Amino acid sequence: MSPKPATPKSRTVLRLLERFGLVIVLLIIGTALTLLQPQFLTSANLLNVARQISINGILAVGVTYVLLTGGVDLSLGSIVALTGVVAATFAHPGEWPVLVPIALGILSGACCGALNGLVITRGRIAPFIVTLGMMTLARGLALLLSNGRPVSNLGTGFLAVGGDFLGFPVQILILLAIAGASRLFLSNMRLGRHIFAVGGNEEASRAAGLNVAGIKTFAYTMSGGLAGLAGVMLAARITTGQPNAGVAYELDAIAAAVIGGTSLSGGVGGIGGTLLGALLMGVINNGLDLLNVSSYYQQIIKGIIIIGAVWLDRRQRN
Amino acid sequence: MLKSMIRFRSAFAELLFPALCLALVCGCDRPGTPEQPAKPGTKPIVIGVSLMNLASEFIGMINQSIEARAKELGVQLIVTDAQRSPEKQVQQVEGFIARKVDAIILNPCEVEASSPAVTKALAAGIPIINVNSETRTAPTAFVGSRDEESARIAMDYIATRLNGHGNVLMMQGFLGQAAQIKRDQGAREVLKSRPGLKLLADQTAEWDRAKAISLMENWIQAHGTNIQAVFAQNDEMGMGALLALEQAKLKEKVIVVSVDAISDALQAVKAGRLDATVFQDARGQGSTAVDTALSILRKQPFSPQVFIPFQLVTRTNISNYTK
Numbered sequence: 082m083s084p085k086p087a088t089p090k091s092r093t094v095l096r097l098l099e100r101f102g103l104v105i106v107l108l109i110i111g112t113a114l115t116l117l118q119p120q121f122l123t124s125a126n127l128l129n130v131a132r133q134i135s136i137n138g139i140l141a142v143g144v145t146y147v148l149l150t151g152g153v154d155l156s157l158g159s160i161v162a163l164t165g166v167v168a169a170t171f172a173h174p175g176e177w178p179v180l181v182p183i184a185l186g187i188l189s190g191a192c193c194g195a196l197n198g199l200v201i202t203r204g205r206i207a208p209f210i211v212t213l214g215m216m217t218l219a220r221g222l223a224l225l226l227s228n229g230r231p232v233s234n235l236g237t238g239f240l241a242v243g244g245d246f247l248g249f250p251v252q253i254l255i256l257l258a259i260a261g262a263s264r265l266f267l268s269n270m271r272l273g274r275h276i277f278a279v280g281g282n283e284e285a286s287r288a289a290g291l292n293v294a295g296i297k298t299f300a301y302t303m304s305g306g307l308a309g310l311a312g313v314m315l316a317a318r319i320t321t322g323q324p325n326a327g328v329a330y331e332l333d334a335i336a337a338a339v340i341g342g343t344s345l346s347g348g349v350g351g352i353g354g355t356l357l358g359a360l361l362m363g364v365i366n367n368g369l370d371l372l373n374v375s376s377y378y379q380q381i382i383k384g385i386i387i388i389g390a391v392w393l394d395r396r397q398r399n
Numbered sequence: 400m401l402k403s404m405i406r407f408r409s410a411f412a413e414l415l416f417p418a419l420c421l422a423l424v425c426g427c428d429r430p431g432t433p434e435q436p437a438k439p440g441t442k443p444i445v446i447g448v449s450l451m452n453l454a455s456e457f458i459g460m461i462n463q464s465i466e467a468r469a470k471e472l473g474v475q476l477i478v479t480d481a482q483r484s485p486e487k488q489v490q491q492v493e494g495f496i497a498r499k500v501d502a503i504i505l506n507p508c509e510v511e512a513s514s515p516a517v518t519k520a521l522a523a524g525i526p527i528i529n530v531n532s533e534t535r536t537a538p539t540a541f542v543g544s545r546d547e548e549s550a551r552i553a554m555d556y557i558a559t560r561l562n563g564h565g566n567v568l569m570m571q572g573f574l575g576q577a578a579q580i581k582r583d584q585g586a587r588e589v590l591k592s593r594p595g596l597k598l599l600a601d602q603t604a605e606w607d608r609a610k611a612i613s614l615m616e617n618w619i620q621a622h623g624t625n626i627q628a629v630f631a632q633n634d635e636m637g638m639g640a641l642l643a644l645e646q647a648k649l650k651e652k653v654i655v656v657s658v659d660a661i662s663d664a665l666q667a668v669k670a671g672r673l674d675a676t677v678f679q680d681a682r683g684q685g686s687t688a689v690d691t692a693l694s695i696l697r698k699q700p701f702s703p704q705v706f707i708p709f710q711l712v713t714r715t716n717i718s719n720y721t722k
Contacts, residue, residue: 118621126620133613229454233663244646319608320642321663326609370617376574376603 103341103357106390107364114368121371128250134363135252136161136311136318138356140334141341142256142263143307145355146300148338149267151280151347152208154301156197156215157308157334161327163223164190164312169232169322172239179238186313187306193219194305198298216331223324232322243317252314256356259307264352276300280347337362340391361390445475446692447495448504449488449516451532453480456662457681458506461531464685465504472693485512492516496523502692503527507534510577526695530688531681539695542688542705546578549677549709550585550632553656556675556711557596557628560654564595565627568618570611570636571603579603582632582658599625604636611639619647631657634664634676641673660712660720668717675713678720683707 114121140157147154168186171177193215200211242251267273278286279296287293311330316322335345341358343350365386369379448465452458462478469476477500481488485508495503496519503520505527507513517536520527526539533541557567569586572579583601590596599622604611611631618626626649631637637657644650650672657664660678667673684707694701712720 120620123620129613129616129620133616136609224454230456231661231663233666315609318612318642319639321608323608326607366613367617367620370602370614371621373600373602373621376571376601379602 102393103354103361103390106393107357107361110361110364110368110386114364114371118368118371121368126367126371128253130360130363130367131253132250132318133367134359135250135256136315137330137333137337137362138256138359139259139307139311139314140330141337141355141359142260142352143304143311144331144334145263145338145341145343145350145352146267146276146303147208148335148343148345149276149280149347149350150297150300151283152201152297152300153212153335153345154194154197154304155209155212155331156193156219157304157311158327158330159216159219159223160190160193160305160308161312161315161330162324163193163219163226164309165316165326166223166227166232166322166324168239168313169235169316170226172235172316172322174234174236176236179236179241182239183242183313186316187309190309190312191302191306194308195298195302197305198301201301202294202297220324227322227324229324231324233320235316235320235322240317240320242314243320252318255310255314259310260352260356267352272296272299277348280349282348333362336387340387362387443473443475444502444693444696445477445498445500446502446504446689447492447498447500448476448478448506449491449495450478450480450506451488451508452483454482457679458531460681461506461685464682465530465689468686468689472689474689474693481508483508485509485516488513489516489519492520492527496520496525500525501696504530504688504692505534505538506530507532509534511535526692528688528692528695530684540691540701540703540705542684542691542707544679544684544707544709546581547585547588548706549658549679550582550630551589552677552709552711553630553658553675554586554589554593554596556713557630557654557656558589558593560674561596561627563593566597566599566622566625567628567630568599568622568626569601570614570629570631570640571601572632572636573605574603579632586630586632604631604639606633606635608635608639608642611636612643615640615643616647619643619649624649624652626653628654628656631655633657634659634661637673637676638663638667641667645672665712665717665721668712668714669721671714675711678710678712680707680710 120126144154144157164186167189168182171185172182197212197215200206201208244251246254267276275286275291275296278291279293283293315326337358338350338355339345339358340361341350341354341356343355365383369382374382446469450458450462453462466476477495479491481491488508492503492505503525505513505516507529510533514534514536517527517534517538521539528540528542529538531543571583590598600618602614604614629640631640634657637655641650641655644653644655654674656675657673658677660676664673664676668676687705687707691701691705
């Protein structure tokens with residue numbers, strides 16, 4: 082990329098920066114926070130950060146599939162609310178085995194996602210509009226199913242999804258498993274690589290004989306299904322299914338993916354970056370609370386750091 | 400069941416009111432009730448009611464108390480649900496004016512956008528009573544509660560429990576909303592008068608339980624065992640703070656108080672988990688609105704602003720609030 086020839090050594094440094102730009106940003110912010118508030122770098126606090134990024138992380142991994150195809154999914158937050166209500170409805174103590182609410186939550190999310198994908202590909206309608214429609218539709222369904230009220234009194238088995246396992250929050254274990262599987266799938270499986278191809282050049286992919294509609298529908302179904310999983314995790318964390326939960330969660334998820342280097346125009350990006358993006362957002366949130374920064378400034382600082390991180394990252398890439 | 404009946408009735412009233420009102424009255428009221436405050440021969444008083452949103456539990460309770468009080472007093476009601484749409488609400492009030500109702504009870508959707516409803520009713524010479532929330536245009540009378548007071552009650556309770564000395568954290572609602580501003584104001588009044596109470600930090604969790612859990616987790620890291628009490632400006636956030644404190648095994652050492660008395664919070668108070676919540680008296684607001692309407696119509700003296708007091712709910716009086 083660089084026009085002038087570089088010595089092997091500086092090329093290595095450049096490649097490192099290119100690969101780890103976001104890691105460096107994270108290290109800088111982490112060091113600054115540790116200096117200002119030593120409490121930041123304790124295992125208890127880092128586990129907190131892990132707990133707090135899990136739900137956004139899962140959503141961000143899901144939306145990465147869609148962004149890679151060149152689409153967008155605005156319905157995530159509403160799907161979180163809907164699937165949380167669905168799961169909570171079947172999670173009252175002593176009614177169903179714990180797998181039933183979890184499976185139904187994921188399944189209902191996947192159905193919303195599949196519907197998004199089918200309408201987008203069959204109807205040839207812009208993803209922005211279709212998923213915006215689903216955003217309203219899923220929210221309405223969540224309110225309808227719950228009668229507008231939180232669904233509480235959930236069984237202990239279900240609530241364990243929000244608890245700890247061997248000292249680790251269950252939610253971060255789920256995120257790591259999902260992210261690991263997604264990374265392997267996207268880089269090693271044929272369907273995974275096809276997702277990149279469709280987002281990179283849709284016409285060429287079609288000419289090469291790829292089932293573009295099917296691949297896109299698959300991506301939206303993954304996004305919806307993972308939003309369903311996030312809905313289950315949120316319901317377990319807040320111990321209720323909330324029809325009003327998850328508002329604007331899709332924006333945080335998309336932000337995490339984009340901070341992590343996934344392009345909004347498709348074909349470029351990946352899960353590793355998305356995870357780093359989610360981690361960066363979580364660290365900022367946690368750090369500002371620890372430093373007791375006032376709410377007004379928090380929002381301004383968050384905005385600046387998000388834009389700054391992407392700017393620094395992109396500058397190093399070019 | 401009751402709610403669907405109300406909807407059914409309001410749909411009827413909208414469509415076929417003039418023709419069917421007699422039939423409705425006969426159908427709903429048992430004939431020969433001993434008390435009959437409306438004198439026989441005179442036309443019964445008709446009040447039009449436009450509610451913000453019957454799907455909300457709280458508004459549903461206001462509606463039930465309006466209906467109960469109206470029935471006691473032999474007043475006829477036309478109940479409509481604006482479903483959160485100020486535009487629909489203005490249309491409903493225009494409908495009431497066209498039907499020449501005697502008075503209107505308005506539960507405004509919005510401060511600005513519902514104001515034309517008040518203006519139009521006043522211009523038509525029909526007294527209008529706002530219940531629970533305000534409009535920019537002043538109505539004939541207002542019946543509701545003062546949000547500042549709810550926060551004051553909660554903070555006073557914390558002060559009493561801590562004997563006036565300790566560190567407090569405050570979770571704010573969505574910044575800039577009327578309820579957040581007023582609850583913040585009420586809480587700060589108490590903090591000012593109690594120099595022994597120290598506000599360690601305040602931060603918004605946007606009325607949201609999930610955000611409140613994260614905020615509380617972060618506060619536990621930052622302030623640890625220095626925390627003596629948490630005041631959350633609504634119960635959702637209070638429940639979030641509670642969950643985070645319980646997970647960190649710190650709840651024994653921290654008092655948590657919030658506002659609204661939603662059913663989850665009441666259950667938590669009953670179980671001894673949440674220390675207190677503050678109850679807004681929906682029934683008192685509804686029945687007082689009907690009483691105020693009647694006083695106006697009978698040309699009796701009435702107060703243009705009636706504030707129904709909030710009530711502190713703790714484990715000692717919880718049985719009055721749960722079934």
